[in-house]
Amino acid sequence: MQLSDLENLKIAVVGAGYGGAAAAKALSLLGAQVDVYEQASRIREVGAGIGLRPSTMIRFREWGIFDAIAEVTSPSDYFEILTATGDPLMKEAWPADGEQVHTHLIHRGDFIDALLGVLPGGMVHLGHKLESVEEKGEGAILTFANGTTAEADLVVGADGIKSVVRHQLFSQQPPVFSGEHAYRTVISTDAAQGMVVDDNLRMYIGRGTKVYLLPLRHRGQVSFDITALNPDGTWAPQVTKENLLKTVEGFDERLVAITRDLDMDTVNIRAVYDIDPVDTWHTDSVVLVGDAAHSMLHHQGQGANSAIEDGGALADALKQADSLKEALALYQATRKPVTDELQRISRQGWTEEEINDVFPGQKPAAAGQE
Numbered sequence: 001m002q003l004s005d006l007e008n009l010k011i012a013v014v015g016a017g018y019g020g021a022a023a024a025k026a027l028s029l030l031g032a033q034v035d036v037y038e039q040a041s042r043i044r045e046v047g048a049g050i051g052l053r054p055s056t057m058i059r060f061r062e063w064g065i066f067d068a069i070a071e072v073t074s075p076s077d078y079f080e081i082l083t084a085t086g087d088p089l090m091k092e093a094w095p096a097d098g099e100q101v102h103t104h105l106i107h108r109g110d111f112i113d114a115l116l117g118v119l120p121g122g123m124v125h126l127g128h129k130l131e132s133v134e135e136k137g138e139g140a141i142l143t144f145a146n147g148t149t150a151e152a153d154l155v156v157g158a159d160g161i162k163s164v165v166r167h168q169l170f171s172q173q174p175p176v177f178s179g180e181h182a183y184r185t186v187i188s189t190d191a192a193q194g195m196v197v198d199d200n201l202r203m204y205i206g207r208g209t210k211v212y213l214l215p216l217r218h219r220g221q222v223s224f225d226i227t228a229l230n231p232d233g234t235w236a237p238q239v240t241k242e243n244l245l246k247t248v249e250g251f252d253e254r255l256v257a258i259t260r261d262l263d264m265d266t267v268n269i270r271a272v273y274d275i276d277p278v279d280t281w282h283t284d285s286v287v288l289v290g291d292a293a294h295s296m297l298h299h300q301g302q303g304a305n306s307a308i309e310d311g312g313a314l315a316d317a318l319k320q321a322d323s324l325k326e327a328l329a330l331y332q333a334t335r336k337p338v339t340d341e342l343q344r345i346s347r348q349g350w351t352e353e354e355i356n357d358v359f360p361g362q363k364p365a366a367a368g369q370e
């Protein structure tokens with residue numbers, strides 16, 4: 001599209017998570033008029049770490065925000081998978097051969113603060129919970145629970161796994177329960193029983209449980225995450241320290257000790273869900289990005305990274321195509337094959353035998369239960 005067309009484009013982004021913030025940054029760099037509408041009155045993220053992949057960091061360089069993000073990260077050389085007792089199983093170098101940029105480990109809270117911090121002031125409107133989206137003429141109208149409305153030529157639905165935009169325009173399929181819980185917290189490196197020896201992410205795996213140690217050296221902390229089989233699909237289940245200790249039985253004694261010492265008030269507990277692939281991500285004036293489009297299980301560590309990549313691909317498509325309609329089709333054609341595959345791979349979980357070993361005769365709650 002021509003620069004003048006892009007400058008006249010009024011864009012409303014729904015959701016100020018990683019996907020919405022990244023799309024807002026990329027689209028505002030094109031010169032478009034961007035507003036972001038977020039339901040929360042204060043932005044807060046889970047106390048946990050994630051890895052920003054080389055391709056994500058390269059996008060940040062392109063957007064001129066590499067330093068602002070890198071400042072609150074530690075670069076990492078590889079991700080290692082080990083048995084429950086610490087025997088190495090696999091190592092993935094990041095950067096891989098040919099990649100120039102490291103994966104950077106970051107606290108989720110620092111990440112959203114840094115991303116929102118590089119948006120022009122006044123762009124994000126808090127306290128705007130989307131209730132409905134309606135296409136009208138060549139654009140769409142958003143209605144919020146606070147009684148206000150907004151009109152835009154393009155609406156970007158970045159409203160996460162329970163997306164209202166997806167539900168109203170693209171798919172009414174509910175999220176799908178994975179049969180697992182995620183328990184996430186951040187502890188001081190000193191409390192990590194000497195298990196943090198460098199800046200690399202390690203995952204210990206055995207008997208229905210994965211334990212992640214993700215160092216955040218710049219904070220003197222480590223993200224300590226347990227993902228464990230559990231048939232209870234309640235979104236925010238009640239779980240005790242004893243339950244957690246059961247999930248790490250037989251693991252390296254130091255991992256058991258870290259778990260024993262956890263302050264349960266700091267542990268974020270949730271059942272793990274994804275969505276089935278959505279056939280179509282766009283109309284002529286509304287498009288989905290991030291978890292709203294393709295929420296995936298976290299086993300590949302790609303959900304947030306994919307959300308960032310979506311924002312970049314959407315901006316690229318708008319630059320390359322001759323019209324908005326063409327751009328949205330190009331964006332979907334570029335991104336959907338990649339995220340369909342990531343959704344598929346991320347679902348490759350435990351075998352039935354392994355599940356039966358942890359919960360004899362008990363099946364996880366039915367897929368789709370909320």
Ligand SMILES: Cc1cc2nc3c(=O)[nH]c(=O)nc-3n(C[C@H](O)[C@H](O)[C@H](O)COP(=O)(O)OP(=O)(O)OC[C@H]3O[C@@H](n4cnc5c(N)ncnc54)[C@H](O)[C@@H]3O)c2cc1C
Pocket residue numbers: 014015016017018019020037038039040049050051128129130131158159160161162163164182184272289290291292295296298300301302303304305306307
């Ligand atoms: C246990 C776990 C571990 C993970 N680990 C990793 C990892 O290591 N690496 C990785 O890349 N990814 C990881 N992910 C995935 C990652 O968290 C998500 O893919 C990412 O947060 C998606 O970003 P998003 O902006 O699309 O959605 P969200 O982060 O869900 O943001 C959506 C935003 O929209 C707002 N919103 C929702 N509804 C409305 C509404 N009606 N009106 C207005 N605003 C609304 C929400 O308040 C929120 O701010 C993990 C996920 C889980 C559950």
